Amino acid sequence: MTLTREQAPPVVRKPVGERRRRHDGLATTLMVAPATVLYVVMLIVPVGLALYLSLTDWDGFSADPAFVGAANYVTLLDDPDLRRAALVTLLVAAAGTAGLNLLGLGFALLVNGASRANTFFRIVLFYPHVLSALVVGFLWSAILGTSGAVNNLVTTWGGAVIPFLSDPAWATVTMIAVLVWAGFGVNVVLYLAGLQAVPHSLVEAARIDGATRWQVFRNVTLPALGPSVTVNIVLSLVTLLKTYDLVVSLTAGGPAGQTQTVAYLILWNSFHDARLGFGSAQSVLLMLVTAALAFVVTKLRRRGELAVHQ
Amino acid sequence: MTRKTFLWATAAFMLIPLYVLTVNAFKGQQDILANPFGLSGLSLEPLGRALTNPNFNVFKGYAITLLFVVAVNVLSVGLAAPAAYVIARSPKRRFRVLMLFFLAGTFIPGQVLVIPVVYVLKTLGLMGTIRGFVLFETTLTLPFSIFLYAGYIATVPAVLDQAAAVDGAGRLRTFWQIVFPLMRPAVATMVILNTFSVWNDFVNPQIILGPGSGLYTVTTGVYAAVSQYSTDYTVVFPTLLLAIAPLLIFFVFMQRHIISGLTAGATKG
Numbered sequence: 381m382t383l384t385r386e387q388a389p390p391v392v393r394k395p396v397g398e399r400r401r402r403h404d405g406l407a408t409t410l411m412v413a414p415a416t417v418l419y420v421v422m423l424i425v426p427v428g429l430a431l432y433l434s435l436t437d438w439d440g441f442s443a444d445p446a447f448v449g450a451a452n453y454v455t456l457l458d459d460p461d462l463r464r465a466a467l468v469t470l471l472v473a474a475a476g477t478a479g480l481n482l483l484g485l486g487f488a489l490l491v492n493g494a495s496r497a498n499t500f501f502r503i504v505l506f507y508p509h510v511l512s513a514l515v516v517g518f519l520w521s522a523i524l525g526t527s528g529a530v531n532n533l534v535t536t537w538g539g540a541v542i543p544f545l546s547d548p549a550w551a552t553v554t555m556i557a558v559l560v561w562a563g564f565g566v567n568v569v570l571y572l573a574g575l576q577a578v579p580h581s582l583v584e585a586a587r588i589d590g591a592t593r594w595q596v597f598r599n600v601t602l603p604a605l606g607p608s609v610t611v612n613i614v615l616s617l618v619t620l621l622k623t624y625d626l627v628v629s630l631t632a633g634g635p636a637g638q639t640q641t642v643a644y645l646i647l648w649n650s651f652h653d654a655r656l657g658f659g660s661a662q663s664v665l666l667m668l669v670t671a672a673l674a675f676v677v678t679k680l681r682r683r684g685e686l687a688v689h690q
Numbered sequence: 691m692t693r694k695t696f697l698w699a700t701a702a703f704m705l706i707p708l709y710v711l712t713v714n715a716f717k718g719q720q721d722i723l724a725n726p727f728g729l730s731g732l733s734l735e736p737l738g739r740a741l742t743n744p745n746f747n748v749f750k751g752y753a754i755t756l757l758f759v760v761a762v763n764v765l766s767v768g769l770a771a772p773a774a775y776v777i778a779r780s781p782k783r784r785f786r787v788l789m790l791f792f793l794a795g796t797f798i799p800g801q802v803l804v805i806p807v808v809y810v811l812k813t814l815g816l817m818g819t820i821r822g823f824v825l826f827e828t829t830l831t832l833p834f835s836i837f838l839y840a841g842y843i844a845t846v847p848a849v850l851d852q853a854a855a856v857d858g859a860g861r862l863r864t865f866w867q868i869v870f871p872l873m874r875p876a877v878a879t880m881v882i883l884n885t886f887s888v889w890n891d892f893v894n895p896q897i898i899l900g901p902g903s904g905l906y907t908v909t910t911g912v913y914a915a916v917s918q919y920s921t922d923y924t925v926v927f928p929t930l931l932l933a934i935a936p937l938l939i940f941f942v943f944m945q946r947h948i949i950s951g952l953t954a955g956a957t958k959g
Contacts, residue, residue: 407861408780411772415832416788418769422807422829423795429806440808487700490693497694503945504701507708509952510941511934512890512909518916519707522714522926529710529726536724561704569953622801625892628913643801651897656805663802670799 434660440650445657452661461637462662465645472556472641473620473673479560480616481609484567489597491568492575502572506565513562517629520558521545548638551631555639558630559620567612574608575601610681614674621670642666714923715740715931722923740928746906746915748932755907758895759888761824763881766831770880771873774839775865779848789840795833803830804897811898818903823895831884834955842876843869882944882951889937908933 434452438445456462487505491498508516523529524544531541544554578601586596602609624643627633633640633648640648642662650659713729714722721731741748777785777792807826808817816822846869854864892909899905906914912933919925941948 404861408776410862411776411865412785412788415769415773415792415836418825418829419792419795419832422810422826423798423803423832426803426806426810427798429809430802433806433809438809490697497697501697501701502949504704506945506949507938507941508704510886510937510948512892514890514892514909514913515930515934518912518920518926519711519930521920522923522930523707523710525921527723527921529714529722532723532726566953569949573953618799622799624801628892629917632917646801647804647893647897650805656808660805663805667799667802671797 430660430664433657434664436657437655438657438660439654440656441654448657452658453665455658456661456665461640461645462642464638465640465642468552468639469621469623469641469643471552472559472623473617475556476559476563476620477613477616479556480564480567480620481612483560483564484612485571485605485609487564487568488571488575489601492572502565502568505568508562509565511562513625514629516558516562517626517631520554520561521630524554545631546635548635551635551639555623555626555630559623559626562626563616563619567616570612570615571605571608574605577608578604606681606685610678610685613681614677617677618670618674621666621673711927711931711934715927717924717927719922719924722927736924737928737931740925740932743915743925743929745918746911746929748908748911748929751906751908751911751933752936754905755889755909757820758824758827758907759885761820762827762831762888763884765824765828766835766880766884767877769828770832770835771839771870771877772862772865774836775843775869777836778840778843779851789836792833792836796837800830800893804893808897817898818900820899820905823898826898827888827891827894831880831887834883835880838876838880838954839873842873846872878947879951879954882948883955886937886948886952887955 433445435447435449436445437448437451487501491501491505511519521528525531526541526543526546528544530544534540534542543550545551582600582604583596586600591599622643623641624647627639627641627644631639633644643666646659646662646666649662650656710726713732714726715737716732716734718731718733718736721728773792777789811817811822811826814822816825850868850872851864854868859867889907890909891907892913895905895907895910896913899907899910901914912929915929916926
């Protein structure tokens with residue numbers, strides 16, 4: 381394994397070896413170059429462009445947008461729409477992360493272990509993740525809308541319409557609930573993988589020592605799951621901070637723009653209002669906030685994990 | 691409440707939306723409004739009308755989406771697998787740097803890319819074209835594919851390569867004929883992941899292909915068909931059912947592989 385072809389001394393058939401090596405050099409380039417070129421053109425260049433465009437007034441059509449310096453960033457700092465959207469986004473991310481992880485871990489504990497019933501439950505908890513967020517949103521809006529299935533039933537029974545999607549506070553809560561409904565199956569599967577790494581002997585020992593189920597969970601299982609919890613929290617947070625498709629289909633940002641998320645606002649500003657420079661500034665900000673939050677959570681969790689082990 | 695009862699109740703709650711969707715896809719507006727959970731007044735007529743909806747030709751949507759799924763998968767595997775092979779097998783410093791360079795891409799959120807990619811595609815004359823969309827979607831799959839493939843190739847013994855070289859195979863042949871066939875599990879994971887992300891993508895096809903191009907995927911087609919008529923349930927339910935049916939059937943048959951594939955993808959950050 382350590383002796384690669386390049387290191388082997390080409391004593392006997394030098395000319396052939398040289399030709400082979402040059403041929404292999406060409407082959408190597410052929411294997412690496414296409415992926416690298418595409419990656420640079422379609423991913424690295426755009427990231428640089430996003431920074432540049434955020435300093436311009438690009439409208440999506442003109443060939444050379446005017447440079448406006450930090451104007452877009454100044455504007456967005458006291459943009460009431462962005463402030464409201466940022467609040468909604470943080471609320472969705474925080475409450476959603478809590479919901480996804482509590483349900484994810486809770487159900488992972490309930491469906492742990494190999495049995496046909498557990499396999500069935502895992503599939504049923506997971507399946508919404510297979511559907512596009514757009515379809516999930518349209519489906520739930522048909523169920524919870526003012527003339528939707530649930531409200532039809534409620535009014536038939538003589539009740540008042542429940543404003544699931546027509547009242548700003550209700551709509552935000554509904555959106556979080558649907559996000560959790562559609563996503564926690566993934567967390568269940570991730571926590572199940574983490575649970576396989578919990579040493580069985582430790583759990584057994586604690587049981588023999590007379591620990592209750594809760595004590596075993598609190599003092600053995602949960603500390604052993606530490607890294608799993610960190611991964612799950614960061615993943616949920618990063619995913620929820622860019623919530624877009626579901627807003628489009630469930631509430632369309634309404635009522636009165638009250639459930640617009642930052643990602644929704646970015647695309648609205650960019651492609652509805654043709655302010656792509658301004659949208660770029662917002663997306664750069666969203667990227668920085670997401671990276672910072674992921675970093676802080678990872679750091680805090682690591683400190684917590686170290687404290688547990690001491 | 692016992693554990694089993696609680697789990698069955700949860701399962702019911704998870705499946706009710708699917709039940710409502712399926713049942714109401716076969717009912718008229720009156721029956722849906724009067725009795726959304728019941729089974730009265732079932733007919734095939736709403737489904738038939740959804741199939742011939744002038745705003746959204748479902749079969750065209752399936753065909754275009756399937757074309758995208760196949761093109762992105764073929765291109766992604768064709769580009770990422772050989773690159774990952776070189777990176778995994780070469781001890782040279784520059785390929786280790788290249789790995790980190792690709793890895794950086796897994797941390798870049800798609801939201802940041804949408805706007806500048808419009809600029810790039812316009813410059814290249816690819817905006818609103820199938821080629822432009824497929825190239826961009828393929829690019830999005832590259833970082834994680836290369837990461838996953840390189841990790842997998844590292845577990846394939848290098849003696850195999852050496853044996854092939856001794857037998858006179860060049861580098862390309864060694865990879866495609868000896869190593870690539872052994873990568874099947876990793877490739878299957880990526881294909882599942884890419885299939886779902888391309889099929890369910892909404893933002894990128896909506897913006898890159900645009901409403902003017904006449905090209906729509908299942909997802910953007912559903913948006914066009916449903917968002918304007920969101921209270922005409924005889925349009926909403928059958929259209930949504932047609933949009934998710936292929937994926938759900940695929941999921942039911944391949945659930946074990948799909949769950950592990952999508953979960954691997956969820957951890958890519």
